[in-house]
Amino acid sequence: MDARKHLIIIKGKDQTDSVANFQFRNGKCEVVYTSAPNKTYSFQSSNVEILPLQKKIDPARVIVTVNGQTISGIDEILDFGGYYRIVRNGKRDLSFRRSEVQFQQNCLTDGKNQET
Known part of the structure; x- marks a missing residue:
């Protein structure tokens, strides 16, 4: 599959x-x-x-917290509606219920905060 x-x-x-x-x-x-x-x-x-896959979320644009713990080294975030699958290079993929995952906007990718 x-x-x-x-x-x-x-x-x-x-x-x-x-x-x-x-x-x-x-x-x-x-x-x-x-x-x-x-x-x-x-x-x-x-x-x-x-x-089915609903959409992909750019991991560079968000900080991902699962049950209070921040997840790092994320290559892809796949949104399947009721679940998210977190893909990490060289590591086992992780799947979580939507209710377990929180996203915060990553201010480092906000155009206003980037140096020119």
Whole structure:
């Protein structure tokens, strides 16, 4: 799955990186994980959310705080509506519920404060 285009939430947890394939059928979602490519797991459709990318947020323009802790070294912020995915070079991507994330405008990128 392309983690930059969709977020796959199964039973409230981001499983995007673990899912090789999925298919909705007869009120269920059949999931194949990358770790077990020959086995299909079945979930109630209500337990599976496939969220499309809504927009990208420029990490240079904001300071990101998650549950009171500032996150640094961010390459990309992907907004999937109810969740954000934070991409950091060389590190595991992080996913958070929208309610856990706060953004502050980064004054260093404000045109009025930049030196000429």
